[in-house]
Amino acid sequence: MxxxxxxxxxxxxxxxxxxxxxxxxxxxxxxxxxxxxxxxxxxxxxxxxxxxxxxxxxxxxxxxxxxxxxxxxxxxxxxxxxxxxxxxxxxxxxxxxxxxxxxxxxxxxxxxxxxxxxxxxxxxxxxxxxxxxxxxxxxxxxxxxxxxxxxxxxxxxxxxxxxxxxxxxxxxxxxxxxxxxxxxxxxxxxxxxxxxxxxxxxxxxxxxxxxxxxxxxxxxxxxxxxxxxxxxxxxxxxxxxxxxxxxxxxxxxxxxxxxxxxNGHATPMDLHTPEYGNLDLPHDERKHYRKICYFLGVMVNARGERFVDEGRDFRNYTYAQFGRAVLEQPGHVAWQIFDAKVDPLLYAEYRFHDAHFVEAETLDALIEKLDGVEDKAKLRQTLAIYNAAVDDSVPFDPTVKDGRGTKGLALPKSNWAQRLDQGPFKAYPVTGGITFTxxxxxxxxxxxxxxxxxxxxxxxxxxxxxxxxxxxxxxxxxxxxxxxxxxxxxxxxxxxxxxxxxxxxxxx
Structure with a gap:
């Protein structure tokens, strides 16, 4: 004392x-x-x-x-x-x-x-x-x-x-x-x-x-x-x-x-992220458990459904909400799906040596590798409908909210919508990680x-x-x-x- x-x-x-x-x-x-x-x-x-x-x-x-x-x-x-x-x-x-x-x-x-x-x-x-x-x-x-x-x-x-x-x-x-x-x-x-x-x-x-x-x-x-x-x-x-x-x-x-x-700040994270943050990793590696490039692709749940407008706004304005949206999905898990067109634009966290993903030359083959998806037929339908709804008349520009969206979907993608049509395709499993309350x-x-x-x-x-x-x-x-x-x-x-x-x- x-x-x-x-x-x-x-x-x-x-x-x-x-x-x-x-x-x-x-x-x-x-x-x-x-x-x-x-x-x-x-x-x-x-x-x-x-x-x-x-x-x-x-x-x-x-x-x-x-x-x-x-x-x-x-x-x-x-x-x-x-x-x-x-x-x-x-x-x-x-x-x-x-x-x-x-x-x-x-x-x-x-x-x-x-x-x-x-x-x-x-x-x-x-x-x-x-x-x-x-x-x-x-x-x-x-x-x-x-x-x-x-x-x-x-x-x-x-x-x-x-x-x-x-x-x-x-x-x-x-x-x-x-x-x-x-x-x-x-x-x-x-x-x-x-x-x-x-x-x-x-x-x-x-x-x-x-x-x-x-x-x-x-x-x-x-x-x-x-x-x-x-x-x-x-x-x-x-x-x-x-x-x-x-x-x-x-x-x-x-x-x-x-x-x-x-409410609190919750971010999409690699599904296999540790229970708590890890300061033992170098500072430039800790962030790599985040997965916040969903705006360049689509995000689907275990039912094979999209559940957020991935392009609603710049990711600065959505990532703190979308982690919670993932946690509200079945099993608290989702998958972020990208094609080869956007792969060069994905942040370093997607190329981190410990990043978990599956890859395939075709969408059908990719879907077969998603073991946690309960309804693969529904996911094929979701992606086909999404691809058909993309408005190709608007140019893609990641530096602005480009207005390149989808047409006719109940849940639109409002910006940066591109067809998933160039292999290889990748899917990253994610959950939600809370940052602060x-x-x-x-x-x-x-x-x-x-x-x-x-x-x-x-x-x-x-x-x-x-x-x-x-x-x-x-x-x-x-x-x-x-x-x-x-x-x-x-x-x-x-x-x-x-x-x-x-x-x-x-x-x-």
Whole structure:
């Protein structure tokens, strides 16, 4: 047993938590980060991401200050386009099921570019996502979908850069320290209780606590309770440590659930992906369990039926929903089918040495190899009807929503529809992998957790996946990490101010 005293305790060590820690430390607070995982597994879900961040920008000039290599010669022939606040808002509204933009979404939009500039000021910089977000057209790199930059070395690189920034500022992190309870004085949170991996227990007294410990996606029983049996069957794409402890600690202080608990980010994954994410793989291999090129082919279930409009929108806007759609199919499985025309366009994850697929020279032969398909005759019919419905009069163009769709199908393919007619053909079996949950807590304008009675709980702040109301029925890719930065920065600054370490102390 030992005791400590700091100004701000941050629970967790992912992107949002580290942004909170950096913000609190630059405000002058003594900051301690407590992380349940050992050092090699720390970093929360952020380490498992591709490191992309969506934000408002006006053009190439806004991106240059954010770049790790502003002298990259490719920049001279790159069209990043622009991404306005209005477009970001429209993209979020597309997943709101008729809801207006929430207060949290408005804060995300308004704070997105400032958060990236702020990170860059701490030497957390980025590089263009040429491999996944651009196509070369007429000698120029054309970016699509409003998503342009990612951290060098993806999520691992982002977390490492943020941790380096925090430590450079004089912060401290302790691994294998699981927070088990909050300390209170009256109705004010004044620290945490913890238990180490060796069973040691102790207390940390603090002026404020920031919860940045992620959602509940790694807790199968909480997934079943809030999201249903299909989501209980999901693979967990990220850390096994996001078990909902932050929510439980906040509920014990009177916080009320906020946001859409039944939904979460779920991505199509290789059927044989591990139960949890695997940090032992190099960063450029972990992502290869994803299978998100369905927009270039068709996706069918065990009944031999298509079940989503694969070309409804850029995959940035659909992959977080289509993982759940796969989980809702019989056996929680589907197959993505492609022909030779699009094979060169498939991302590296489809050529990964551990990618599972079957291949055949004809569609009939391919179908015979799909052991899990219950009705092969129905699948032959589905593919024949799809091929006959493709509108060949519209040119195929993967850099835009090309309008090359199908005609007369009850479930259309709205863009990038091409006949499956050139062998060899490939089919990739997929399931759904959950990335993070959408339900969380309500936070105030400085990141304070709101009590069920409407007031903020003194001394308690939250960020990252714990902020509810940011996403509802999906999200535009890259928004999650940006949300972590926006709300993490806010929570860290608010916690430092509450602890008595406001801007006056920082200036002193």
């Amino acid at each position: 030992h005791d400590d005293r700091v100004d701000v305790v941050v629970v967790g060590s992912g992107n949002a938590a580290l942004c909170a820690a950096i913000a609190a430390r630059e405000s002058g607070a003594r900051v301690l980060v407590l992380e349940k995982a050992p050092a090699d597994m720390a970093g929360g879900n952020s380490k498992y991401t591709a490191g992309a961040m969506r934000f408002v920008y006006r053009g190439n000039g806004d991106l240059i200050p954010l770049l790790r290599d502003p002298a990259d010669p490719r920049l001279e022939r790159t069209d990043f386009g622009s991404y306005t606040a209005e477009t970001f808002g429209a993209d979020l509204l597309g997943f709101n099921d008729g809801r207006p933009l929430s207060r949290e979404q408005q804060a995300l939009i308004e704070g997105s570019y400032d958060a990236l500039r702020w990170l860059a000021s701490h030497d957390v910089k980025f590089e263009p996502i040429y491999a996944r977000q651009s196509f070369e057209k007429d000698g120029r790199f054309v970016f699509w979908g409003g998503l342009t930059l990612a951290a060098q070395h993806e999520g691992v690189g982002l977390v490492e850069a943020e941790l380096t920034a925090f430590l450079r500022l004089g912060g401290e992190i302790r691994y294998e320290h699981a927070v088990t309870d909050l300390l209170t004085e009256g109705n004010t949170v004044r620290g945490v209780r913890f238990e180490t991996a060796s069973g040691e227990t102790g207390e940390i007294r603090a002026g404020a606590v920031v919860l940045g410990s992620g959602g509940f996606e790694a807790n199968r029983e909480m997934r079943r309770r809030y999201m249903g049996e299909n989501m209980a069957a999901a693979r967990v794409r990220g850390t096994p440590f996001n078990t909902g402890i932050g929510l439980q600690l906040a509920f014990a202080q009177g916080a009320e659930p906020h946001g859409l608990y039944e 959408y339900g969380g807590l309500q936070v105030g304008e400085t990141g304070g957790v709101v009590h069920a009675e409407g007031h903020e709980i003194p001394g308690l702040y939250a960020c990252g996946e714990l902020v509810g109301g940011v996403f509802f029925n999906g999200y535009p890719g890259g928004s999650g990490l940006t949300s972590g930065a926006v709300f993490g920065r806010r929570a860290g600054t608010g916690a430092a101010r509450f602890a008595g370490m406001g801007t006056e102390a920082a200036a002193a």
